[in-house]
Amino acid sequence: MKVIAVANQKGGVGKTTTAVNLGASLAILEKKVLIVDMDPQGNATSYVGVDPEVARENNVYRSLIGDRPLKDLVVKTSFPNLSIVPAGPDLAGAEVELVDLERRETRLRARLYEFPLDADVVFIDCPPSLGLLTINALSAAHSVIVPLQCEYLAMEGLGRILETIEMVRSSLNPSLDVEGVLLTMFDGRNNLSHQVEEELRKHLGSIVFDTVIPRNVRISESPSFGRPVLMYAYSSRGAVKYLELAEELLEKWQKR
Amino acid sequence: MKVIAVANQKGGVGKTTTAVNLGASLAILEKKVLIVDMDPQGNATSYVGVDPEVARENNVYRSLIGDRPLKDLVVKTSFPNLSIVPAGPDLAGAEVELVDLERRETRLRARLYEFPLDADVVFIDCPPSLGLLTINALSAAHSVIVPLQCEYLAMEGLGRILETIEMVRSSLNPSLDVEGVLLTMFDGRNNLSHQVEEELRKHLGSIVFDTVIPRNVRISESPSFGRPVLMYAYSSRGAVKYLELAEELLEKWQKR
Numbered sequence: 214m215k216v217i218a219v220a221n222q223k224g225g226v227g228k229t230t231t232a233v234n235l236g237a238s239l240a241i242l243e244k245k246v247l248i249v250d251m252d253p254q255g256n257a258t259s260y261v262g263v264d265p266e267v268a269r270e271n272n273v274y275r276s277l278i279g280d281r282p283l284k285d286l287v288v289k290t291s292f293p294n295l296s297i298v299p300a301g302p303d304l305a306g307a308e309v310e311l312v313d314l315e316r317r318e319t320r321l322r323a324r325l326y327e328f329p330l331d332a333d334v335v336f337i338d339c340p341p342s343l344g345l346l347t348i349n350a351l352s353a354a355h356s357v358i359v360p361l362q363c364e365y366l367a368m369e370g371l372g373r374i375l376e377t378i379e380m381v382r383s384s385l386n387p388s389l390d391v392e393g394v395l396l397t398m399f400d401g402r403n404n405l406s407h408q409v410e411e412e413l414r415k416h417l418g419s420i421v422f423d424t425v426i427p428r429n430v431r432i433s434e435s436p437s438f439g440r441p442v443l444m445y446a447y448s449s450r451g452a453v454k455y456l457e458l459a460e461e462l463l464e465k466w467q468k469r
Numbered sequence: 470m471k472v473i474a475v476a477n478q479k480g481g482v483g484k485t486t487t488a489v490n491l492g493a494s495l496a497i498l499e500k501k502v503l504i505v506d507m508d509p510q511g512n513a514t515s516y517v518g519v520d521p522e523v524a525r526e527n528n529v530y531r532s533l534i535g536d537r538p539l540k541d542l543v544v545k546t547s548f549p550n551l552s553i554v555p556a557g558p559d560l561a562g563a564e565v566e567l568v569d570l571e572r573r574e575t576r577l578r579a580r581l582y583e584f585p586l587d588a589d590v591v592f593i594d595c596p597p598s599l600g601l602l603t604i605n606a607l608s609a610a611h612s613v614i615v616p617l618q619c620e621y622l623a624m625e626g627l628g629r630i631l632e633t634i635e636m637v638r639s640s641l642n643p644s645l646d647v648e649g650v651l652l653t654m655f656d657g658r659n660n661l662s663h664q665v666e667e668e669l670r671k672h673l674g675s676i677v678f679d680t681v682i683p684r685n686v687r688i689s690e691s692p693s694f695g696r697p698v699l700m701y702a703y704s705s706r707g708a709v710k711y712l713e714l715a716e717e718l719l720e721k722w723q724k725r
């Protein structure tokens with residue numbers, strides 16, 4: 214089982230969109246995928262169409278702060294091979310509640326590895342912050358995907374998430390690796406996108422994924438149908454690129 | 470002095486862009502504007518071109534957690550009538566540090582009203598979360614502007630920020646009002662934008678600003694020059710719309 218955190222404290226860069234659509238792409242390629250929604254907003258939970266009533270009962274808070282094993286909280290989605298541990302309403306308070314708890318940074322890790330989960334790949338969707346929910350995700354993960362919008366303000370924050378990954382690697386999780394930086398919402402008509410890509414490949418080299426996700430309206434429409442873009446508009450450029458990203462990942466993992 | 474928090478826990482919806490460009494627009498219209506950057510990312514601080522060395526010394530953490538009066542931390546920008554209390558590197562730890570402090574929700578308010586500030590309007594830029602930094606901003610403010618991206622996932626979170634405003638109004642700040650919901654990154658060519666606008670005006674009526682901010686590449690380029698879009702591309706649609714929004718606000722305040 215490979216556990217990947219999808220993290221970046223900058224808001225709106227495509228974390229949820231990547232966790233759900235890369236997850237769905239790997240699921241189409243016959244991998245069993247589990248998403249863990251650690252964002253109190255619960256966007257990944259509604260993106261895959263989980264009923265809010267179901268999420269009220271089965272959610273990650275019940276395991277992170279409560280005493281339920283994670284395997285009991287897994288909910289199947291209508292997409293084959295794709296399941297989720299939803300976010301629930303209580304998660305909003307978890308950040309403050311965790312401050313005074315034992316092992317506050319590694320509770321998710323303990324739960325993820327407590328019992329076998331029927332999954333080949335786990336994606337943890339993180340909130341736009343570097344607080345205890347994201348630290349729990351980074352402590353539990355083997356690697357991190359950092360989505361990065363091709364915008365100036367998003368570039369500014371890249372140093373901080375990479376530093377935080379380094380800090381977690383040296384103190385809490387020595388095997389944590391950067392899986393890759395993913396360029397999202399790339400707009401070929403706009404200079405800024407090309408400048409950001411050039412700058413990034415120059416400074417970071419091979420940790421930037423070859424696959425770049427274009428800005429694509431089908432991607433932004435798909436959550437309103439509660440379906441990954443592969444199910445909503447499988448021939449759209451957005452769907453095709455997330456599938457390419459999944460293939461790029463599988464090739465990389467086979468080489469190791 | 471009118472204090473307005475710019476808040477929404479959804480990431481990347483245009484909070485910083487609105488605080489800086491609406492601030493600059495009111496500054497052009499002869500109002501003295503102060504921005505308080507309460508986001509550890511410090512995007513507003515760099516957007517107005519503050520030197521990181523200056524921000525390391527003069528920043529809101531020094532007043533929120535430290536013992537310096539806010540008036541001593543104000544930094545002038547190169548834009549007339551626009552100044553800022555920057556965010557600094559320590560702000561990232563403030564969320565956890567505040568948990569165990571006295572009056573943890575109202576420390577910013579105490580500092581804002583401790584000594585007279587040479588400002589007609591104060592905008593507080595909030596991080597993408599509903600934690601103690603945002604609660605401090607809501608407790609200190611007279612009203613809140615809620616930027617909303619014309620996207621499905623952004624619509625989902627609107628209920629939560631409006632509930633949080635209601636909660637702060639009933640417990641910490643009885644005079645807190647919604648100044649308005651601002652539609653941002655509106656793309657006229659895309660159905661989703663029109664649907665979101667229609668839906669919103671139907672359900673929320675007059676609390677939605679008449680002015681809608683279009684998606685405009687000049688807006689996303691301006692932060693890389695450390696200048697509000699009015700200084701970078703004053704005739705662009707983005708600059709014109711933020712100026713229109715400033716006029717809409719001033720007309721509304723004059724009617725009261």
Ligand SMILES: Nc1ncnc2c1ncn2[C@@H]1O[C@H](COP(=O)(O)OP(=O)(O)OP(=O)(O)O)[C@@H](O)[C@H]1O
Binds near residue numbers: 223623
């Ligand atoms: N490639 C894309 N093309 C068009 N729209 C996109 C794309 N990727 C994401 N979006 C849209 O942009 C918005 C932000 O994406 P998303 O919510 O996935 O980001 P996030 O990083 O998870 O945000 P947050 O920081 O709030 O958790 C959403 O409305 C989403 O539908």
Ligand SMILES: Nc1ncnc2c1ncn2[C@@H]1O[C@H](COP(=O)(O)OP(=O)(O)OP(=O)(O)O)[C@@H](O)[C@H]1O
Binds near residue numbers: 482508683
């Ligand atoms: N009207 C617009 N047209 C084009 N780009 C925009 C517009 N408004 C904001 N942007 C760009 O979109 C991105 C998100 O905007 P911004 O950073 O202001 O949002 P935010 O809500 O402050 O994000 P965060 O949640 O991370 O604090 C930025 O790169 C910004 O330059």
Ligand SMILES: [Mg+2]
Binds near residue numbers: 228252256340
């Ligand atoms: Mg998200």
Ligand SMILES: [Mg+2]
Binds near residue numbers: 596
């Ligand atoms: Mg911001």
